[in-house]
Amino acid sequence: MAVTSQEAIHQLATLMEQVDELLKVTFKNMHQGYPMATLVRFLKAREWSVSKAHKMLMDCLNWRIQNHIDDILCTPIIPADLYRGIRDSQLVGLSGYTKEGLPVFALGVGLSTFDKASVNYYVQSHIQINEYRDRVILPAATKKYGRHIGKCVKVLDMTGLRLSALSHLKILTMISTIDDLNYPEKTQTYYVVNSPYVFAACWKVVKPLLQERTRKKVQVLHGCGKDELLKIMDYASLPHFCKSERNGSSSRVSSAGAGDCYSLDHPFHQQLYSYIKNNAPSQGYALLPKQGSLHVDVPTGDTEGTKITGMIQSKLHLIGDDSKLPSSLSVLHVDVV
Template identity: 55%
Template sequence: MDTVPTSSVKQLHALIEEAVADDKELKLGLKNLHQGYPNETLERFLKARDGNISKAFKMLIDCLHWRANNDIDNILSKLIEPKESYDAIRDSQLIGLTGYCKQGRPVFAIGVGLSGYDKAPLDKYVQSHIQINEYRDRIILPQATKRVGHYVGTCLKILDMSNLKLSALNRLKILTVISTVDDLNYPEKTDIYYIVNPPYIFSACWQVVRPLLQERTKRKIRVLQGCGKDELLKVMDSHVLPFFCQSDSKRGGSSKGSKNEATDDCYSSSHAFHVELWNHIKQQSYASSKCVGPAPQKSFHVEVPEPDAELQTIECALETALVKLADGSTANGKGNGDALNGMSSLSVSDE
């Protein structure tokens, strides 16, 4: 649903206020969640549940309990140490902030095809992902709101599918975990997902997944031809384009080795966004240790609820499709490259 009735927001607001009235932890979680814009936050949860007030209430209360039970409100003071471990995550969980669109929304680049998620435990990747979410919501978006003079509560994401292979099956588990965290606790935070540099395997997966998506989700996903430069320039300036969208000849991967490595490679731990994020967490960690004293480093673990029915269905369908593709390529004596070339008749479209 595109709009939420004011009456629904008021009803949900009354229910939430009553539910958190005597709980300091839930109150803190709600404050960190809405960042001074409670109505807009309630609208997001209502949209995520198609305007159903009781379902939106349950979703939001579950989210607040998740935050309290997993100490999410203090996650920006929990360093991933040593620094080499954090850098390894950045090298294998590719995400970066490239700038802001013409409407002032932050633009995030995500290297889906090249993210290996193979250099750290699952918990560390989940921790890093949540820290980026929280830094976006508590720091980036409030700064964007102040900059443009009106509320900015959402972002755009550009998903680079370069190098997506059949081995993506091995990453379905962690991707499902991260998607579940986002769907249940950070709903409606992304306005549009731009898919760029899609290989043939994406075409096959998209044909399987698209019919399973809700109409609300379908409207957010735009599959672009090639690097998508021309379409993206309609909503953002050229300096905001991630390096893999600059031209079709410079596709995907990392820009390491270029003359302006720190500027070009939005994924790198040396990029301004990640430097600022790391320094913020380090400062918060230092401030926290001064208040309560140093604590021994321990593993960070977040409880992830079961994904909803839609996500479970999509995961199963994707797994089945990828297994069939893998079995087909093996039976034909083909590797990933040959198998993908054999799928050249498939077309990529957002229609």
């Protein structure tokens, strides 16, 4: 007999009541006052299988404990110049909010170089942004809009995407695995903009592999996506690379100072960095190594992200050297979803 969603939630909640106190503490840090919504996220990620969702959640809680994730917002990346280098090479930022109050995160997929620090630093920075989103940004949005807001939207800028991205697949796979297994169902929609030929070729391979619930979340927009995105957010919340129709323009060159949400000088990153420094124990902060990254174990699992990465790698090798692609292909876009 099939289990209804309410029965599944009840069963998983009952199982959670039986875990030890240490697991309950880190679970509380996760759910931020909305435990049932968190249970639903894990159930959705495992197609409403209570046993699979329970295992996924237990693995997540143990990963958090073993890697001190609850304390990661007390561990600044120092010195500031190192963190600035990370921000210049791992392009991500908060550009604003949708009309419904969901945070809008911008990601410079094509122009991120991941070449200013070790892999551990980029993983640490990514998790810190995840945790700051879940513990600070989303609760603040919930309070402002008077209803629970537990998800965000992401705008992925593919400007500059080349076959050299193969060198980034290792770190992207690590980040994807962490998100798949420990932060499931935190993104409502992925909007893909400024898509070159390389992305179009990969998307044709990747799309059939995605689960239906994931596939429905991805919308590939024409050009910079401005017209479509303005239906769900105000102009001020558009990422800077969506405010220009110049195809192929650099998302860094087209930015305007403080309007570049990737920059360490942007209010989001200033507030995030200050939050982490202010939460670091004063004595411990003074004793932190000047360039010692926090090592976080990447959980293992057969996730969509790892499967897709392998397929992308194979597809890119088949395409060959992008320097040989005809220039007319560099501006081709996949069909608008």
